[in-house]
Amino acid sequence: MPSGNSHPLDQYLRTARLPHIWCPGCGIGIALGGVIRAIDKRIKEGVLKKENVVFVTGIGCSARTSFYVNFDAAHTLHGRAIAFATGAKLAKPELEVIVIGGDGDIAGIGGNHLLHAAKRNMDLIVLMITNFVYAMTGGQVAPTTPLGLYTTTTPHGNPEPPLNVVKVVSSLNANYVARASVTHPLLVEQYMYKALGMRGFRFIEILSTCPEVFGRHIGVRDPLTLYNSLRSKVIIKQSPSIDESDLDWEKGLVIGEYLIRDNPSFLDRIKGGSK
Amino acid sequence: MVIELPAHVLTDTRLVSASSTRFRVNIITSRCKECGICIGICPTKVLVKGSKHNEYGFRYPTPANIEKCIGCKLCEYNCPEFAIFVEVLGK
Ligand SMILES: Cc1ncc(C[n+]2csc(CCOP(=O)(O)OP(=O)(O)O)c2C)c(N)n1
Ligand code: SF4
Ligand code: SF4
Ligand code: SF4
Numbered sequence: 001m002p003s004g005n006s007h008p009l010d011q012y013l014r015t016a017r018l019p020h021i022w023c024p025g026c027g028i029g030i031a032l033g034g035v036i037r038a039i040d041k042r043i044k045e046g047v048l049k050k051e052n053v054v055f056v057t058g059i060g061c062s063a064r065t066s067f068y069v070n071f072d073a074a075h076t077l078h079g080r081a082i083a084f085a086t087g088a089k090l091a092k093p094e095l096e097v098i099v100i101g102g103d104g105d106i107a108g109i110g111g112n113h114l115l116h117a118a119k120r121n122m123d124l125i126v127l128m129i130t131n132f133v134y135a136m137t138g139g140q141v142a143p144t145t146p147l148g149l150y151t152t153t154t155p156h157g158n159p160e161p162p163l164n165v166v167k168v169v170s171s172l173n174a175n176y177v178a179r180a181s182v183t184h185p186l187l188v189e190q191y192m193y194k195a196l197g198m199r200g201f202r203f204i205e206i207l208s209t210c211p212e213v214f215g216r217h218i219g220v221r222d223p224l225t226l227y228n229s230l231r232s233k234v235i236i237k238q239s240p241s242i243d244e245s246d247l248d249w250e251k252g253l254v255i256g257e258y259l260i261r262d263n264p265s266f267l268d269r270i271k272g273g274s275k
Numbered sequence: 276m277v278i279e280l281p282a283h284v285l286t287d288t289r290l291v292s293a294s295s296t297r298f299r300v301n302i303i304t305s306r307c308k309e310c311g312i313c314i315g316i317c318p319t320k321v322l323v324k325g326s327k328h329n330e331y332g333f334r335y336p337t338p339a340n341i342e343k344c345i346g347c348k349l350c351e352y353n354c355p356e357f358a359i360f361v362e363v364l365g366k
């Protein structure tokens with residue numbers, strides 16, 4: 001038994017940097033906890049070595065995760081984490097390279113890198129934390145902002161339907177596409193655990209709460225109320241179809257494993273051993 | 276310069292723990308940001324809003340009703356601050 005004075009994830013955290021910068025009740029810490037528990041499980045199984053885990057992030061609140069993990073980590077340019085991660089993976093294929101970023105970072109400015117990494121079935125895990133706004137810069141409309149919602153830059157309600165990144169990535173050559181939510185941290189852990197046991201491009205969107213700017217604009221500033229409000233919109237499905245994946249704030253947000261396959265990855269093809 | 280804290284601010288950086296025969300709930304008080312998620316998520320209402328502040332001025336929760344804990348760890352998994360952990364003591 002642990003002695004009773006340290007958190008079980010402390011061995012994977014840069015504890016001297018805690019408390020982290022995220023606002024009270026921000027969902028990013030919950031997402032990170034689920035991701036690290038999955039890594040811990042794989043390390044304990046002997047499938048993964050701690051020294052081979054690398055976090056690569058861009059810029060944004062979600063991207064700050066690379067500051068707090070006790071793995072090798074690179075904090076790169078806004079939108080360019082996937083490009084950097086691709087280079088790291090190709091230079092040293094034994095690494096398990098994990099990209100984490102906000103939806104602005106991954107699907108906005110970094111969208112083209114996302115498309116091409118998925119098209120190549122590049123051997124990476126990409127975790128997109130969807131808090132429905134550009135949080136770090138003050139809550140502007142983001143690719144995933146649901147239709148009609150208020151943000152800093154949509155004072156009359158967002159006139160654009162959101163980008164369904166699950167659908168976009170699924171239309172390419174990814175091996176794994178799932179959507180989780182911080183309101184169900186055990187599923188974050190379960191999908192990450194699954195992704196860690198696979199090859200090729202693995203994408204998990206993690207719905208999250210930003211009480212500070214997203215919550216403020218939609219009138220739900222209290223962290224627990226926002227958390228409960230997101231939880232009430234989440235619909236868990238065993239094998240959801242891609243057609244159910246549109247982000248609809250009124251009808252609900254379907255989470256689950258959308259796509260699982262075992263196509264040869266980019267590295268398999270480079271090595272000429274495609275099965 | 277010495278900053279005098281108002282009398283009601285009792286800073287407390289200790290680990291606050293409470294155990295039943297089966298579980299121990301620990302709160303790393305200095306990490307808590309008083310978001311209230313653990314209090315709201317606990318299915319058996321073990322955790323209650325505390326009255327003491329940590330060194331950042333946040334009032335961390337207390338496991339006041341520890342005998343009701345079922346060891347589900349929902350508080351641990353949902354705390355955004357890595358501030359709570361639950362130990363299983365016996366069978
Ligand atoms: C090249 C460049 N353009 C713009 C910015 C300003 N900027 C910083 S973070 C950010 C977006 C943050 O939103 P998101 O990626 O969704 O992450 P979140 O903060 O919501 O987690 C922007 C536009 C930047 N740092 N670099
Ligand atoms: S601004 Fe939003 S996303 Fe960023 S740390 Fe605060 S609550 Fe989290
Ligand atoms: S382990 Fe479960 S029952 Fe016990 S305090 Fe945490 S949430 Fe409540
Ligand atoms: S969930 Fe964590 S940060 Fe929030 S009140 Fe509970 S202990 Fe504090």
